[in-house]
Amino acid sequence: MYETLAVVGATGAVGRIVLEQLQKRDLPFRKLKLLASQRSAGSEVRYAGETIKVGLLEPGAFNNVDLVIASTPDEVSADFAPYAVKEGAVVVDESGYWRMDPKVPLIIPEVNPEAVDKHDGILASPNCSTTQMVVALAPLHRAARIRRVVVSTYQATSGAGLSGNVELNDSVRSALVGKTHPPKTFQHPIGFNLIPQIGSHKYEGYTSEEMKMVYETRKIFGDDEIQVCPTCVRVPVATGHSESILVETEKPLSVEEAIELFNGFDGITVVDDLANMQYPMPRDCDGKDDVFVGRIRKDISSPNGIAFWCVSDNLRKGAATNAVQIAELMMKQSSK
Amino acid sequence: MYETLAVVGATGAVGRIVLEQLQKRDLPFRKLKLLASQRSAGSEVRYAGETIKVGLLEPGAFNNVDLVIASTPDEVSADFAPYAVKEGAVVVDESGYWRMDPKVPLIIPEVNPEAVDKHDGILASPNCSTTQMVVALAPLHRAARIRRVVVSTYQATSGAGLSGNVELNDSVRSALVGKTHPPKTFQHPIGFNLIPQIGSHKYEGYTSEEMKMVYETRKIFGDDEIQVCPTCVRVPVATGHSESILVETEKPLSVEEAIELFNGFDGITVVDDLANMQYPMPRDCDGKDDVFVGRIRKDISSPNGIAFWCVSDNLRKGAATNAVQIAELMMKQSSK
Numbered sequence: 001m002y003e004t005l006a007v008v009g010a011t012g013a014v015g016r017i018v019l020e021q022l023q024k025r026d027l028p029f030r031k032l033k034l035l036a037s038q039r040s041a042g043s044e045v046r047y048a049g050e051t052i053k054v055g056l057l058e059p060g061a062f063n064n065v066d067l068v069i070a071s072t073p074d075e076v077s078a079d080f081a082p083y084a085v086k087e088g089a090v091v092v093d094e095s096g097y098w099r100m101d102p103k104v105p106l107i108i109p110e111v112n113p114e115a116v117d118k119h120d121g122i123l124a125s126p127n128c129s130t131t132q133m134v135v136a137l138a139p140l141h142r143a144a145r146i147r148r149v150v151v152s153t154y155q156a157t158s159g160a161g162l163s164g165n166v167e168l169n170d171s172v173r174s175a176l177v178g179k180t181h182p183p184k185t186f187q188h189p190i191g192f193n194l195i196p197q198i199g200s201h202k203y204e205g206y207t208s209e210e211m212k213m214v215y216e217t218r219k220i221f222g223d224d225e226i227q228v229c230p231t232c233v234r235v236p237v238a239t240g241h242s243e244s245i246l247v248e249t250e251k252p253l254s255v256e257e258a259i260e261l262f263n264g265f266d267g268i269t270v271v272d273d274l275a276n277m278q279y280p281m282p283r284d285c286d287g288k289d290d291v292f293v294g295r296i297r298k299d300i301s302s303p304n305g306i307a308f309w310c311v312s313d314n315l316r317k318g319a320a321t322n323a324v325q326i327a328e329l330m331m332k333q334s335s336k
Numbered sequence: 337m338y339e340t341l342a343v344v345g346a347t348g349a350v351g352r353i354v355l356e357q358l359q360k361r362d363l364p365f366r367k368l369k370l371l372a373s374q375r376s377a378g379s380e381v382r383y384a385g386e387t388i389k390v391g392l393l394e395p396g397a398f399n400n401v402d403l404v405i406a407s408t409p410d411e412v413s414a415d416f417a418p419y420a421v422k423e424g425a426v427v428v429d430e431s432g433y434w435r436m437d438p439k440v441p442l443i444i445p446e447v448n449p450e451a452v453d454k455h456d457g458i459l460a461s462p463n464c465s466t467t468q469m470v471v472a473l474a475p476l477h478r479a480a481r482i483r484r485v486v487v488s489t490y491q492a493t494s495g496a497g498l499s500g501n502v503e504l505n506d507s508v509r510s511a512l513v514g515k516t517h518p519p520k521t522f523q524h525p526i527g528f529n530l531i532p533q534i535g536s537h538k539y540e541g542y543t544s545e546e547m548k549m550v551y552e553t554r555k556i557f558g559d560d561e562i563q564v565c566p567t568c569v570r571v572p573v574a575t576g577h578s579e580s581i582l583v584e585t586e587k588p589l590s591v592e593e594a595i596e597l598f599n600g601f602d603g604i605t606v607v608d609d610l611a612n613m614q615y616p617m618p619r620d621c622d623g624k625d626d627v628f629v630g631r632i633r634k635d636i637s638s639p640n641g642i643a644f645w646c647v648s649d650n651l652r653k654g655a656a657t658n659a660v661q662i663a664e665l666m667m668k669q670s671s672k
Contacts, residue, residue, distance in 0.1 A: 154530055154571070172508055188617060192572065193618055194490055196580075196617070196631055204634060204636065227637035233578075236528065236573070255541065281531060281532070282528070295533075297542060300565055307567060
């Protein structure tokens with residue numbers, strides 16, 4: 001049983017949505033504890049009609065805590081997760097730090113729920129750009145075995161947290177009056193611009209964000225033979241990551257089969273009517289929990305390819321919603 | 337000899353840059369005539385220190401005109417080009433109307449200059465998204481024969497003319513104060529949003545803009561076996577189309593070979609230093625005539641692939657500059 005739940009990073013862009021999702025999904029815990037680093041500890045947060053004071057994230061904070069949902073930078077997670085586990089808590093972590101650790105399961109509840117059964121105290125939620133892609137790929141992989149994915153992303157500024165959106169607004173406002181707002185969160189001005197770099201150089205000309213899409217996809221599907229060629233690009237959109245995806249499968253799929261597979265999968269909504277200008281767009285997916293797919297068509301450059309367009313709220317399914325769903329799944333398992 | 341040059345659509349987004357390029361490149365004509373449709377005829381335009389009155393585009397307007405550079409919508413070109421040719425002019429057309437006509441050569445001077453030699457009075461300049469891609473692909477194709485291209489575009493609002501940029505600004509300003517500016521030029525609000533549709537439905541789920549990238553690429557290279565899978569997306573950027581390109585060649589190319597080929601090709605500038613955050617971005621390419629490439633790396637999902645990022649000012653190499661270069665090439669040929 002998980003009686004006491006702690007939310008770490010409760011005041012951040014993702015943490016706020018974690019709290020909203022906990023209420024919306026009505027998770028069966030008795031006590032809620034909020035924790036944050038020095039900067040935000042001491043502040044007060046409203047939850048279910050009550051005011052909760054945010055405690056400091058420090059050793060000892062997890063005594064009597066059963067389950068943790070954490071949205072922090074990598075280095076914060078590297079530091080606190082070990083002592084949280086030692087103090088008896090199980091940690092559902094949204095940072096990138098633990099994801100590729102062989103002892104840590106990497107979970108999307110609709111895709112690999114069985115992975116929650118085996119862990120050493122830490123479970124990880126995938127990177128935002130990976131999560132929405134893997135949800136969309138899952139039904140195609142089950143039906144036709146995916147061999148290769150070529151993906152180009154159009155990633156929102158909120159992927160960099162609240163400061164990303166502040167910088168987008170400042171950058172756009174400055175550009176509108178012919179000025180340049182000096183970038184801090186991003187490498188270059190993002191207003192009316194594109195930045196083809198997310199993260200730092202990682203492998204053979206690919207960035208860390210790009211290699212997450214390669215490694216995490218393989219780990220979640222448990223298939224190291226899936227080839228992924230990613231290009232990750234930051235765009236001047238506040239919320240909602242978009243992805244142009246081309247997938248090659250072992251068994252060819254028709255467009256009709258692909259649409260049927262998408263429609264039959266939990267967590268995917270198909271919006272696909274080009275003649276009537278209907279397809280997923282960031283402004284329509286903001287605040288929604290599903291992964292949206294559209295522009296579904298045969299790849300006209302290969303016999304076994306399907307091309308499509310995929311949008312999802314990166315703070316929700318890409319982060320908060322998926323982590324809360326992992327916690328929900330664990331609570332269900334433990335109450336069996 | 338081409339003594340009198342006419343610029344049709346001289347007051348539009350592209351027409352203005354055509355005039356700028358004519359001066360910059362110092363083309364050897366004696367007389368300049370400016371023409372536009374009813375709405376803009378009668379206005380005055382400054383050129384080389386003189387004021388030129390814009391004449392009306394109508395039958396008879398091309399008597400004594402030798403060469404025409406035209407930037408108009410398709411339907412305007414369909415109407416005027418035949419009578420311009422009948423009146424004795426040769427038309428370099430930037431619209432989409434004539435490009436796929438078997439009697440009309442489709443030209444990028446760096447790629448297929450020989451194509452200007454054979455025409456029936458009309459020569460076409462390719463679509464903006466095609467032009468920059470084909471320039472970037474040309475050296476790779478010559479060295480290693482391209483078999484397949486997967487491309488996702490990030491296209492600027494100026495591709496829809498001056499009204500596109502006005503709408504981008506209005507849409508962004510409205511969104512900043514929590515309002516929605518009703519779209520007219522685009523299908524949906526473009527401020528802080530992405531629209532995965534450019535043009536209308538054309539073929540099997542692909543848009544007209546996407547199929548231009550397929551058909552025009554094959555025509556320019558004279559190779560109908562090149563397979564192209566395009567996804568065209570409008571982004572909230574004013575000027576500069578960007579493209580995430582994956583190319584598969586018959587002969588494998590190393591990254592070093594690809595960079596050397598790009599560097600050796602007229603009209604391409606390589607900006608490629610991820611460690612120092614250097615790569616092409618729309619804000620750096622605005623107002624420049626070259627095609628910029630960066631993020632050049634091996635495709636980690638196929639043995640013969642190269643992935644790269646390509647940016648160019650869509651009003652310049654993607655339109656005005658290429659058309660003026662075609663005119664320049666014809667003037668050179670005729671003076672031989």
